[in-house]
Amino acid sequence: xxxxxxxxDPTLADFGRDPWWLVLGKIVFAFAFGLLAxxxxxxxxxxxxxxxxxxxxxxxVGPFGLLQTLADGLKMAFKEDILPKAADxxxxxxxxxxSVICAVTAxxxxxxxxxxxxxxxxxxxxxxxxxxxxLLLLACSSMGVYGIVLGGWASGSTYPxxxxxxxxxxxxxxxxxxxxxxxxxxxxxxxxxxxGIVAKQAHGTQLSIGGFELPAPxxxxxxxxxxxxxxxxxxxxxxxxxxxxxxxxxSELVAGFMTEYSSLKFALFMLSEYVAMVTMSAxxxxxxxxxxxxxxxITIWEGANSGWWPMLWFFGKVIALVFVFVWLRxxxxxxxxxxxxxxxxxxxxxINLVWILVLSGLRSIEDWDTxxxxxxxxxxxxxxxxxxxxxxxRKPQPKPTTQEQVDSRPxxxxxxxxxxxxxxxxxxxxRVVAEREPANIVAGSDSREx
Amino acid sequence: MTTSTVLAAAGGVSGGEEVTxxxxxxxxxxxxxxxxxxxxxxxxxLWLVLTMLCLGVFYVLQAGxxxxxxxxxxxxxxxxxxxxxxxxxxxxxxxDSLIETLRGQRVAAIVLGLGFAGLVGGALYRALEGxxxxxxEQANAEGNVQGIARLLFTKYVFAFELTSAxxxxxxxxxxxxxxxxxxKQDKVDQVSTMRARFAPGNYPGPKPGPGVFATSSSVATPAxxxxxxxxxxxxxxxxxxxxxxxxxxxxxxxxxR
Numbered sequence: 001x002x003x004x005x006x007x008x009d010p011t012l013a014d015f016g017r018d019p020w021w022l023v024l025g026k027i028v029f030a031f032a033f034g035l036l037a038x039x040x041x042x043x044x045x046x047x048x049x050x051x052x053x054x055x056x057x058x059x060x061v062g063p064f065g066l067l068q069t070l071a072d073g074l075k076m077a078f079k080e081d082i083l084p085k086a087a088d089x090x091x092x093x094x095x096x097x098x099s100v101i102c103a104v105t106a107x108x109x110x111x112x113x114x115x116x117x118x119x120x121x122x123x124x125x126x127x128x129x130x131x132x133x134x135l136l137l138l139a140c141s142s143m144g145v146y147g148i149v150l151g152g153w154a155s156g157s158t159y160p161x162x163x164x165x166x167x168x169x170x171x172x173x174x175x176x177x178x179x180x181x182x183x184x185x186x187x188x189x190x191x192x193x194x195x196g197i198v199a200k201q202a203h204g205t206q207l208s209i210g211g212f213e214l215p216a217p218x219x220x221x222x223x224x225x226x227x228x229x230x231x232x233x234x235x236x237x238x239x240x241x242x243x244x245x246x247x248x249x250x251s252e253l254v255a256g257f258m259t260e261y262s263s264l265k266f267a268l269f270m271l272s273e274y275v276a277m278v279t280m281s282a283x284x285x286x287x288x289x290x291x292x293x294x295x296x297x298i299t300i301w302e303g304a305n306s307g308w309w310p311m312l313w314f315f316g317k318v319i320a321l322v323f324v325f326v327w328l329r330x331x332x333x334x335x336x337x338x339x340x341x342x343x344x345x346x347x348x349x350x351i352n353l354v355w356i357l358v359l360s361g362l363r364s365i366e367d368w369d370t371x372x373x374x375x376x377x378x379x380x381x382x383x384x385x386x387x388x389x390x391x392x393x394r395k396p397q398p399k400p401t402t403q404e405q406v407d408s409r410p411x412x413x414x415x416x417x418x419x420x421x422x423x424x425x426x427x428x429x430x431r432v433v434a435e436r437e438p439a440n441i442v443a444g445s446d447s448r449e450x
Numbered sequence: 451m452t453t454s455t456v457l458a459a460a461g462g463v464s465g466g467e468e469v470t471x472x473x474x475x476x477x478x479x480x481x482x483x484x485x486x487x488x489x490x491x492x493x494x495x496l497w498l499v500l501t502m503l504c505l506g507v508f509y510v511l512q513a514g515x516x517x518x519x520x521x522x523x524x525x526x527x528x529x530x531x532x533x534x535x536x537x538x539x540x541x542x543x544x545x546d547s548l549i550e551t552l553r554g555q556r557v558a559a560i561v562l563g564l565g566f567a568g569l570v571g572g573a574l575y576r577a578l579e580g581x582x583x584x585x586x587e588q589a590n591a592e593g594n595v596q597g598i599a600r601l602l603f604t605k606y607v608f609a610f611e612l613t614s615a616x617x618x619x620x621x622x623x624x625x626x627x628x629x630x631x632x633x634k635q636d637k638v639d640q641v642s643t644m645r646a647r648f649a650p651g652n653y654p655g656p657k658p659g660p661g662v663f664a665t666s667s668s669v670a671t672p673a674x675x676x677x678x679x680x681x682x683x684x685x686x687x688x689x690x691x692x693x694x695x696x697x698x699x700x701x702x703x704x705x706x707r
Contacts, residue, residue: 091496130510131593135519139506142527146499149531153492153538161538168531175527192595410641 009199010115010124012131018123025118026127030107038274042069044319045326052330073267081263086156095154096261096268099147103275106140109133110282111195113292113310125292125311126195133194134182137283138175141238145171147272148240148247152257163256166337167240167247173341174237174244177230177348184227184359185220185287198291202305221288226355228288230348232324235280237344240273242329246337281321282314289317467511478504491537495530502526513586516595657683 018026043058043066050057058065083089113125130136145168152164186192189200201218221228237244248256258269285291292310294301304313335343365376400408406416477500484497502525509518589597602610647654673684 088490088492091492130515131595132515132519135516135523139519139522139527142523142531143503145527145531146534149534149538150496153534165535165538168535172528172531410639412641412645414640414644 009202010111010126010129010195011199012129012193012196014115014124015126015129018121022118022121022123023127026125027108030110030127031104033112034104034107034275034278035271037278038271039069039073040066041274041278041322042072042270044322045329048323048326049330052327076267077264079263081265082260084156084260087260088154088156091150091154093265095147095151096265096272097147098150099144099272100268100275102140102144102147103272103279106137106279107275107282109136109194110279110286111198111291112314113308114306116308124195125308129193129195132192134186134192134197134287137194138179138182141178141276141280142171142175144272144276147269148257151261151269152247155257155260157260159253159255159259160257163247163249163253163259166253167257170240170244170246170340170344171238173344174234177344177352178234178238180349180352180356181227181231181234182287183356184224187356187359187363188220188224194286194291197287198293201290202293219288219290224288224359226351228284230352231288232284233348234344235284236325236328237340239276239280239325241277241325243332243334244340245334246340249334251334277325278318278322281318281325284321285314285317289321470507470511474504474507478508491540492534495533495537499526499530502530513590514594516598653683 046068047057047065058068061067061071083092108127109129111124111126111129115122115124117123148167148171149164152160152162152167155161185197189197191197191200197220201220203218240247246256247253248258250256253259258266261269292305292314294304294310294313304310361376361380365373368376481497481499481501481504485494485501488494488497503522506518506521506526509515509521591597592600646652670685670689672680672682675681
């Protein structure tokens with residue numbers, strides 16, 4: 001990678017220098033990206049799930065059914081807006097708005113590309129960046145919970161309230177796992193600004209396998225694989241997507257927190273859900289998949305990481321992640337609520353803590369000589385090995401045989417029939433079989449359409 | 451360092467900062483007043499959320515982006531959410547009663563509150579008038595987050611760890627108080643269940659349902675046992691036993707043929 005390409009990386013000093021029309025343009029672009037991503041995202045999801053379930057999906061309105069979501073949106077706008085009698089009117093009105101605002105605001109710190117020239121202004125393709133940009137993302141997602149919780153409460157009926165309570169518990173729990181997996185990224189990158197994290201992932205590491213120097217991407221998804229996996233799982237939980245869509249579990253809660261919503265307010269909730277999904281994909285791309293940087297085979301071309309091209313790589317990565325979201329929905333059944341909570345608190349959280357401990361340990365011995373490193377890694381590894389060998393076995397005791405169970409019953413239990421009791425065949429069965437005529441069925445070919 | 455950080459470090463007040471302050475300041479004040487004045491507990495919590503959000507933005511304006519974001523994530527996002535959680539479980543119709551138990555208490559509280567606010571505001575204004583903030587640039591020299599981290603994990607590490615130990619103790623204490631574990635000997639096995647069932651004085655069969663062999667479909671009508679007696683056990687204890695008289699059970703003559 002040459003230095004001229006590296007110079008394309010925006011730093012924090014590059015922000016806050018744009019004229020007002022450029023700032024406005026960037027904001028409108030990010031907003032339009034969110035809306036367009038929703039329009040196409042709903043279509044994409046329905047088509048992909050349709051393909052997975054061997055049915056066509058929407059294919060009537062527009063080419064490939066592309067305008068189906070637009071038609072649905074128009075229909076929704078013209079429907080009657082029902083306000084339940086028991087609803088808390090002001091909060092009921094504000095809840096979907098809070099959801100949408102929080103989901104869209106998070107897009108403002110996502111870097112879409114490197115420095116480009118727009119009408120003579122040298123500016124980064126990102127609305128803004130602050131030293132704590134990733135914390136801003138976390139703040140947006142934690143404020144977004146209010147929309148759902150208040151929507152559930154203000155509806156004034158039982159199912160929405162249950163959905164709202166579920167979602168608040170869910171999002172708070174999974175935010176913990178999410179925040180902890182970002183800690184590993186902060187430790188490795190040394191910064192919290194999104195553009196800085198993308199810049200830190202530029203330098204590919206060299207893997208030497210059998211004498212060959214193999215260029216591997218410097219993506220944190222590979223360097224910090226456990227963090228990446230946990231972050232993505234937490235993302236799915238945070239956006240209320242299947243298999244973690246418990247707040248709107250239709251088999252239990254009708255539609256969860258949005259049961260009472262109709263017309264445009266319902267559309268706003270749908271919008272915020274899809275914008276949140278796209279935003280979270282974009283954030284995952286930024287933090288773990290190298291952001292707008294081209295993946296390895298493309299980087300052979302010198303100009304891959306400069307100009308407007310990186311936006312293409314960025315959108316490609318985001319679409320791939322959205323596909324994973326849809327894929328999960330098409331594949332996995334919904335979890336039960338206690339299983340879901342156990343996964344969050346008893347699996348993701350401890351693994352994350354141990355991983356951060358290991359990572360910080362590895363980072364602190366980075367500068368030591370080889371002998372010191374061997375000792376520092378060897379002693380904990382040895383202790384771990386000994387602990388695993390001598391750990392008391394949790395394997396369940398072998399189940400006693402039936403005879404043993406019968407013998408160990410206390411005095412005075414129910415009498416049991418003998419274990420080798422043979423039940424004689426019913427005479428009725430033989431008669432029915434004898435009287436029935438053999439069925440006259442001709443086997444057809446398998447390929448025939450039914 | 452962004453432009454606003456640089457400006458705040460220099461002690462100046464930019465136009466944007468002033469505009470933001472004069473928009474968000476009144477909003478924060480309205481939120482605080484609304485929190486006290488709102489009848490509904492959830493509305494009260496929401497007003498407080500508004501105030502906290504404004505405070506978070508103020509911290510960011512004052513060149514403390516980290517503390518601002520933490521204010522929004524921890525206080526607004528997590529702690530107020532837990533408050534809401536409890537309030538929603540209490541029920542949406544629980545509003546304050548307006549009956550004054552102490553006469554004149556409300557007026558006295560308002561007057562005292564205004565007086566206290568005036569005193570604090572006046573004292574702060576007199577004390578800080580004309581002074582300029584110094585040392586912000588040095589504190590934020592290597593970045594706001596790094597500066598806070600350096601102080602927190604060197605000079606104040608003991609206080610920090612002590613606070614976290616206190617919080618963990620509180621959490622563990624709450625869990626110990628709330629958690630009930632069933633002992634092993636409390637479990638009854640099949641044999642002792644059956645012994646209790648067939649013990650003298652206990653009727654081992656299922657209880658008759660209300661209305662069995664009865665003359666009415668009411669739950670208050672006791673069932674009849676096979677020998678014709680009424681069974682008291684078939685009706686709930688709180689219901690008075692009601693047996694229809696012969697006059698009530700005869701046909702009313704409405705089914706004219």
